[in-house]
Amino acid sequence: xxxxxxxxxxxxxxxxxxxxxxxxxxxxxxxxxxxxxxxxxxxxxxxxxxxxxxxxxxxxxxxxxxxxxxxxxxxxxxxxxxxxxxxxxxxxxxxxxxxxxxxxxxxxxxxxxxxxxxxxxxxxxxxxxxxxxxxxxxxxxxxxxxxxxxxxxxxxxxxxxxxxxxxxxxxxxxxxxxxxxxxxxxxxxxxxxxxxxxxxxxxxxxxxxxxxxxxxxxxxxxxxxxxxxxxxxxxxxxxxxxxxxxxxxxxxxxxxxxxxxxxxxxxxxxxxxxxxxxxxxxxxxxxxxxxxxxxxxxxxxxxxxxxxxxxxxxxxxxxxxxxxxxxxxxxxxxxxxxxxxxxxxxxxxxxxxxxxxxxxxxxxxxxxxxxxxxxxxxxxxxxxxxxxxxxxxxxxxxxxxxxxxxxxxxxxxxxxxxxxxxxxx
Amino acid sequence: xxxxxxxxxxxxxxxxxxxxxxxxxxxxxxxxxxxxxxxxxxxxxxxxxxxxxxxxxxxxxxxxxxxxxxxxxxxxxxxxxxxxxxxxxxxxxxxxxxxxxxxxxxxxxxxxxxxxxxxxxxxxxxxxxxxxxxxxxxxxxxxxxxxxxxxxxxxxxxxxxxxxxxxxxxxxxxxxxxxxxxxxxxxxxxxxxxxxxxxxxxxxxxxxxxxxxxxxxxxxxxxxxxxxxxxxxxxxxxxxxxxxxxxxxxxxxxxxxxxxxxxxxxxxxxxxxxxxxxxxxxxxxxxxxxxxxxxxxxxxxxxxxxxxxxxxxxxxxxxxxxxxxxxxxxxxxxxxxxxxxxxxxxxxxxxxxxxxxxxxxxxxxxxxxxxxxxxxxxxxxxxxxxxxxxxxxxxxxxxxxxxxxxxxxxxxxxxxxxxxxxxxx
Numbered sequence: 001x002x003x004x005x006x007x008x009x010x011x012x013x014x015x016x017x018x019x020x021x022x023x024x025x026x027x028x029x030x031x032x033x034x035x036x037x038x039x040x041x042x043x044x045x046x047x048x049x050x051x052x053x054x055x056x057x058x059x060x061x062x063x064x065x066x067x068x069x070x071x072x073x074x075x076x077x078x079x080x081x082x083x084x085x086x087x088x089x090x091x092x093x094x095x096x097x098x099x100x101x102x103x104x105x106x107x108x109x110x111x112x113x114x115x116x117x118x119x120x121x122x123x124x125x126x127x128x129x130x131x132x133x134x135x136x137x138x139x140x141x142x143x144x145x146x147x148x149x150x151x152x153x154x155x156x157x158x159x160x161x162x163x164x165x166x167x168x169x170x171x172x173x174x175x176x177x178x179x180x181x182x183x184x185x186x187x188x189x190x191x192x193x194x195x196x197x198x199x200x201x202x203x204x205x206x207x208x209x210x211x212x213x214x215x216x217x218x219x220x221x222x223x224x225x226x227x228x229x230x231x232x233x234x235x236x237x238x239x240x241x242x243x244x245x246x247x248x249x250x251x252x253x254x255x256x257x258x259x260x261x262x263x264x265x266x267x268x269x270x271x272x273x274x275x276x277x278x279x280x281x282x283x284x285x286x287x288x289x290x291x292x293x294x295x296x297x298x299x300x301x302x303x304x305x306x307x308x309x310x311x312x313x314x315x316x317x318x319x320x321x322x323x324x325x326x327x328x329x330x331x332x333x334x335x336x337x338x339x340x341x342x343x344x345x346x347x348x349x350x351x352x353x354x355x356x357x358x359x360x361x362x363x364x365x366x367x368x369x370x371x372x373x374x375x376x377x378x379x380x381x382x383x384x385x386x387x388x389x390x391x392x393x394x395x396x397x398x399x400x401x402x403x404x405x406x407x408x409x410x411x412x413x414x415x416x417x418x419x420x421x422x423x424x425x
Numbered sequence: 426x427x428x429x430x431x432x433x434x435x436x437x438x439x440x441x442x443x444x445x446x447x448x449x450x451x452x453x454x455x456x457x458x459x460x461x462x463x464x465x466x467x468x469x470x471x472x473x474x475x476x477x478x479x480x481x482x483x484x485x486x487x488x489x490x491x492x493x494x495x496x497x498x499x500x501x502x503x504x505x506x507x508x509x510x511x512x513x514x515x516x517x518x519x520x521x522x523x524x525x526x527x528x529x530x531x532x533x534x535x536x537x538x539x540x541x542x543x544x545x546x547x548x549x550x551x552x553x554x555x556x557x558x559x560x561x562x563x564x565x566x567x568x569x570x571x572x573x574x575x576x577x578x579x580x581x582x583x584x585x586x587x588x589x590x591x592x593x594x595x596x597x598x599x600x601x602x603x604x605x606x607x608x609x610x611x612x613x614x615x616x617x618x619x620x621x622x623x624x625x626x627x628x629x630x631x632x633x634x635x636x637x638x639x640x641x642x643x644x645x646x647x648x649x650x651x652x653x654x655x656x657x658x659x660x661x662x663x664x665x666x667x668x669x670x671x672x673x674x675x676x677x678x679x680x681x682x683x684x685x686x687x688x689x690x691x692x693x694x695x696x697x698x699x700x701x702x703x704x705x706x707x708x709x710x711x712x713x714x715x716x717x718x719x720x721x722x723x724x725x726x727x728x729x730x731x732x733x734x735x736x737x738x739x740x741x742x743x744x745x746x747x748x749x750x751x752x753x754x755x756x757x758x759x760x761x762x763x764x765x766x767x768x769x770x771x772x773x774x775x776x777x778x779x780x781x782x783x784x785x786x787x788x789x790x791x792x793x794x795x796x797x798x799x800x801x802x803x804x805x806x807x808x809x810x811x812x813x814x815x816x817x818x819x820x821x822x823x824x825x826x827x828x829x830x831x832x833x834x835x836x837x838x839x840x841x842x843x844x845x846x847x848x849x850x
Contacts, residue, residue: 113538146570384579
């Protein structure tokens with residue numbers, strides 16, 4: 001897609017030569033990990049297309065929207081209530097990044113012991129490699145973890161930033177704090193878009209995003225079938241793309257894919273043979289193109305049947321109640337929905353343990369792989385509680401801590417293969 | 426002190442043999458680092474005594490107080506308003522630990538990539554080595570950082586725990602949240618002590634703790650003299666002991682020591698020659714017996730003149746306003762005072778940058794050493810802002826990231842010696 005979009009990328013200030021290199025590596029990586037799969041679904045052609053145009057067509061759409069007066073809002077966290085962005089005729093895109101490129105630049109301003117996700121989004125900005133960040137009229141941070149909270153203070157020197165404070169507990173006072181932050185965010189969005197968020201527009205936006213969540217819930221449920229009708233890699237990709245694709249188009253395409261999955265399930269067909277070990281991933285988000293561990297797992301004789309993650313069920317489990325009529329009622333519904341998110345940033349966070357066990361049972365997972373980014377304290381520490389909860393439920397667990405480098409692939413393979421053998425017994 | 430207190434330690438459930446080993450190492454370490462100093466102040470004899478009885482006499486006092494019905498409350502953070510503990514006739518002790526012992530036990534329940542301070546207090550508990558923790562009727566945690574916040578969830582299985590939620594910003598809503606937490610803590614303290622916190626008792630407690638802060642402010646000011654009248658090691662030790670000694674006794678002894686310092690200053694005498702490079706420490710707290718870096722610095726031809734740290738000026742800079750008459754007014758004064766703490770857990774935290782620069786100027790520091798515990802995201806990330814602020818003020822900076830092990834001592838020496846040479850020029 002290079003030549004076609006070069007002018008646009010230049011206008012966005014990208015480092016064209018480094019960016020060409022990135023796209024080349026990405027294309028090859030995608031070919032190896034995705035296009036090499038057998039029995040791929042017809043519906044995945046849309047994903048292949050979207051991914052092949054990840055920095056092309058979608059960016060062009062954003063630029064066209066900007067030219068038409070719409071504002072682009074970038075986020076790093078599922079706590080940012082994107083309904084408010086869409087209700088103000090804005091476009092919301094996820095900015096989390098999953099590649100090591102830019103790490104050296106990031107380490108000039110951040111400690112080496114920072115998690116790969118943070119170093120990646122900072123690195124993409126500093127290295128001028130992310131057309132999404134460059135398209136943003138506003139970037140939204142939040143105080144979910146120490147690393148992001150403090151990194152945003154530096155990142156603010158590079159992007160127009162709004163930081164939301166998240167509470168750390170889930171009591172009434174915490175809900176009040178968060179509601180205040182949602183209202184402040186609403187004010188900010190209205191300010192930058194110049195659009196008042198009316199009841200009818202908010203109602204529409206709530207339905208829009210709920211519909212996207214509903215189709216992803218449908219997809220997740222279909223993965224409970226044995227054999228699984230879709231690979232974990234493909235399901236992860238779908239979840240990743242949900243963060244930046246146009247919501248109605250995305251929803252429509254995933255509905256079609258789910259229709260195809262239903263037929264497969266009805267025919268007893270799957271992406272793998274029946275009896276292949278079924279594993280569930282749990283933990284930190286995997287942003288594009290962080291496909292390392294899923295690829296290792298699915299190359300080790302197992303299939304991934306679920307992602308208990310922000311790029312997974314943590315972002316799709318709960319809907320915003322659609323019964324609200326006034327803006328106030330809908331804001332309350334939004335606050336209630338987002339306060340149900342079971343991120344490890346909360347203390348305590350027992351809901352997550354229940355969700356993991358329930359999900360593993362529903363998906364008939366033979367085991368769980370707890371995936372944590374190195375230096376992510378919330379998830380690496382909470383892994384202890386996850387381990388205890390799964391032990392009690394008699395579900396095998398493998399704890400993985402890694403980053404975006406490829407250096408540990410062989411080591412991961414060895415550990416995952418041993419785990420697959422273990423759950424087979 | 427071993428034999429005299431063995432029965433008490435046994436009653437507290439300590440691992441006597443491991444504990445004997447700990448005291449032996451501590452005594453030797455103390456001899457090498459403290460007793461070896463020249464021109465030591467007469468007033469430091471009290472500190473030597475207190476430290477030599479760190480697990481002896483002070484614990485015996487706590488046990489006697491418990492027998493008389495008083496409650497012991499342990500804390501890990503300067504955000505816990507200890508005035509409330511003393512007002513309810515309780516005794517407050519700091520539980521932060523600065524030794525590597527117990528690390529292996531801690532790493533069974535915490536990730537290896539957890540900061541040394543957290544691993545240390547967890548390790549001391551799991552290894553049955555801390556008579557302070559074993560004496561506590563209540564242990565108070567707080568949500569200052571991800572590591573502690575999540576570690577407390579596990580630590581709760583081992584100690585009676587109360588966790589305070591701290592806000593992450595400093596706006597009115599955040600103050601409200603913190604005030605709610607202070608009131609909740611007051612309720613908890615009243616519950617466990619069975620004592621109502623009355624206005625007259627709270628007034629007395631505020632004065633008690635303010636007096637301790639005042640004498641430490643006096644000590645800090647005297648260190649602006651050139652040559653410095655006291656070593657940084659000794660000043661750090663005084664700050665460390667302030668967290669567990671009896672406040673009136675401590676204050677009286679430090680007043681006497683300050684009288685001695687004043688005479689030294691008036692006579693133009695110091696712990697070092699005039700012209701010896703003056704360095705200020707800034708960053709993470711150094712809990713007993715974490716004297717590694719101060720020893721390295723003061724063995725490298727420099728003297729430490731200040732500690733911008735929780736075990737340092739962050740805990741002594743601000744007093745609680747003493748003008749309040751009702752409990753309500755005093756609670757507000759407490760909330761205002763604690764919300765001024767410039768911990769890196771806040772975002773943003775510009776006050777700390779101002780404090781560092783002002784303090785370095787007041788103390789005539791030739792340079793600043795930013796000390797961060799490895800894996801402490803708040804301080805390691807904020808170090809970037811500290812660097813920029815000091816650059817602007819033309820004050821040299823050395824950034825150190827370390828833990829409690831002795832493995833990097835030679836490497837630290839090399840870096841510190843080079844820095845000392847740099848600031849001399």
